[in-house]
Amino acid sequence: MLIDSHAHLDNEKFDPDRDRLIKSLKQSGIELIINPGDDLASSIRAVSLSEEYDNVFAAVGIHPHSAKEMDDSTIDILKSFTNRKKVVAIGEIGLDYHYDNSPRDIQKEKFKEQLDLAKEVDLPVIIHSRDATQDTLEILKEAQNDKLEGVLHCYSGSVEMAMKYIDMGFYISLAGPVTFKNARIPKEVAKAVPMDKLLIETDSPYLTPEPHRGKRNEPVFVRYVAGIIAELRGITFEELATKTAENIKRLFRIE
Ligand code: NI
Numbered sequence: 150m151l152i153d154s155h156a157h158l159d160n161e162k163f164d165p166d167r168d169r170l171i172k173s174l175k176q177s178g179i180e181l182i183i184n185p186g187d188d189l190a191s192s193i194r195a196v197s198l199s200e201e202y203d204n205v206f207a208a209v210g211i212h213p214h215s216a217k218e219m220d221d222s223t224i225d226i227l228k229s230f231t232n233r234k235k236v237v238a239i240g241e242i243g244l245d246y247h248y249d250n251s252p253r254d255i256q257k258e259k260f261k262e263q264l265d266l267a268k269e270v271d272l273p274v275i276i277h278s279r280d281a282t283q284d285t286l287e288i289l290k291e292a293q294n295d296k297l298e299g300v301l302h303c304y305s306g307s308v309e310m311a312m313k314y315i316d317m318g319f320y321i322s323l324a325g326p327v328t329f330k331n332a333r334i335p336k337e338v339a340k341a342v343p344m345d346k347l348l349i350e351t352d353s354p355y356l357t358p359e360p361h362r363g364k365r366n367e368p369v370f371v372r373y374v375a376g377i378i379a380e381l382r383g384i385t386f387e388e389l390a391t392k393t394a395e396n397i398k399r400l401f402r403i404e
Pocket residue numbers: 155157185241352
């Protein structure tokens with residue numbers, strides 16, 4: 150059984166068939182999924198899904214794209230959800246200098262506030278970082294204490310940077326891009342990350358892996374991410390599935 154550590158099943162792209170899809174996951178070899186929030190509304194939808202379905206866990210957080218929409222009450226509202234049993238992380242949070250949908254100073258400020266929240270409520274973080282490696286690393290270094298744990302989701306950086314995050318206690322999660330033919334760096338990362346620090350995900354409905362590029366992404370496609378990483382590392386699919394599932398349950402403290 151595989152775990153998809155990052156799938157936005159609350160996204161409207163799943164409106165037509167969400168219930169059927171979630172109920173069929175087990176049959177398709179997917180034990181559970183983690184649904185992160187990207188704004189307040191989607192965080193609330195993620196919590197609802199986690200309470201409706203055994204195999205869905207939630208994270209609550211504001212994506213850097215929506216950082217500018219946060220006001221004085223947002224952190225308190227996020228915090229109010231963190232005592233729910235199936236809310237397992239704060240995320241996704243971070244920095245996105247590729248799209249710059251929110252001004253960078255606001256992205257940084259809101260990223261820090263949400264890292265503080267994670268430490269306060271003792272939950273791991275799910276981090277989105279795009280074209281913002283240096284600032285992400287600096288902010289995490291500053292925030293790091295013995296308690297702060299988390300994952301760099303859909304990691305797209307270098308092996309060298311991955312090792313810096315790992316040294317700070319973070320996990321690295323790979324998604325669909327590792328299956329792309331020309332994805333030289335993600336393939337290097339897939340081989341280099343220590344086995345006990347590696348997570349897998351789909352980031353559904355985005356970033357559909359080969360051979361389904363162009364279609365809507367779904368949690369079952371995490372098998373293609375797992376397949377290519379197992380091949381690259383020279384281990385069996387089963388071993389990769391078992392180890393990544395263990396890592397995901399350890400990080401998100403799922404029994
Ligand atoms: Ni995401």
